[in-house]
Amino acid sequence: MNAVIVNGIVPLRFKPKILVVHDLGSALTFRRYLFLGKSILKSYDEITCVSNKIRGDLQSILGYSCDVIPIPMKLEFYRPSKSREDVIVHIGTRHVKNPQISIEAIRILRKRGYNVKLVIIGDQVNAPSDESIILRRSISEEEKVEILCKAKALILPSSYEGFSYASLEAMACGTPVVASGAVPKEVVIDGFNGIRVNSYNPIDYANALERLLEDEKLWLRLSQNEQEFVRQFDHVNIASRYLELIHRFM
Numbered sequence: 001m002n003a004v005i006v007n008g009i010v011p012l013r014f015k016p017k018i019l020v021v022h023d024l025g026s027a028l029t030f031r032r033y034l035f036l037g038k039s040i041l042k043s044y045d046e047i048t049c050v051s052n053k054i055r056g057d058l059q060s061i062l063g064y065s066c067d068v069i070p071i072p073m074k075l076e077f078y079r080p081s082k083s084r085e086d087v088i089v090h091i092g093t094r095h096v097k098n099p100q101i102s103i104e105a106i107r108i109l110r111k112r113g114y115n116v117k118l119v120i121i122g123d124q125v126n127a128p129s130d131e132s133i134i135l136r137r138s139i140s141e142e143e144k145v146e147i148l149c150k151a152k153a154l155i156l157p158s159s160y161e162g163f164s165y166a167s168l169e170a171m172a173c174g175t176p177v178v179a180s181g182a183v184p185k186e187v188v189i190d191g192f193n194g195i196r197v198n199s200y201n202p203i204d205y206a207n208a209l210e211r212l213l214e215d216e217k218l219w220l221r222l223s224q225n226e227q228e229f230v231r232q233f234d235h236v237n238i239a240s241r242y243l244e245l246i247h248r249f250m
Contacts, residue, residue: 016045016249018242021066023162024057046245050163053184057162067245071165072238073172075230077141080149080174080223086116087151088209089175091144091166092158093122098180101157104202105209106132112206114213118155119147149173152219153212157197157205158182167194168233171226176219178208193226 019041041047047066049055058064090102099120106118110132119134121144136147148154154170156179164183171177177194179187190196195208212219 016246017043018046018048018245019044020069021047021049021054021058021162022071023054023160024061045249048242048245051184052186054162069238069241069245070233071163071168072235073168073230073233074235075172075233078145078149078169078172080172080227083150084152085150086114087147088116088118089148089151089154089170090118090120090156091122091148091154091169093120093124096158096160097122098157098159098200101200101202101205102155103133105155105157105205108202108206109209109213112210114210116152116209116213119151121147145169145173148175151175153178153209155205155209156180156183157200159200163187168230171230174223174227176212176222176226178205178212189229193222193229195222 041062041064047058047064048069049058049066050069050071052068055066055068058066088102088106090097090099093099099122102118102120106116109116117132117134119136121136121139123137136143148170151170151173152175154166154175154177156164156166156177158164158180159182161180161183164179164187167177167179167183167187171193177188179194179196180200181196181198183196185196188194188196195211197204197208212222
């Protein structure tokens, strides 16, 4: 074996070893992880971060620098649908994903007269399933992509995101993204490939979604821009960057 690329902190003995840091959520919440993380980081030959946000966190929290190499995507898996359903998608049910904000935003829109539904994709969520809230647990990646590629928008009111792969998936589907300020600006650029909401007020998310529902030109512009934007994350491009990194040790 010539090299190992690890997603997460794993004590391995051989070299060269490259560590990929996706987020520091645990270290930010549970400080007891910091000492363990620092000790294992020393054993790696190279550290990469999936975003500039994570690079900044790694430097400020653990005192380590890293190269930034984003998460790769197989874009051929995503086929944007020409006909869209009146569906907004929320992906992720952990506490930091704030599904309740999405639920309240959809209820606000329905009170305003929009016949939209929210599909929540995730294994655990405390929400009643009714005609406006559809819970999809333990579905395949193929099913998830099909839902996302037929939806009107992705809503992502997360309180922490190291990168946001879900945003890239929506972009590959041509589905506009409404995201919180926790999503790195290098992923969602306000007014270009999505709409950023710098609050956790459901009304603000409902207002952003309403803009997409009412303004077809805005929807089309965001959809077209994001499909072009996401090409830079194609797995072949990202793999070539890792090969360049590995060759430093050969």
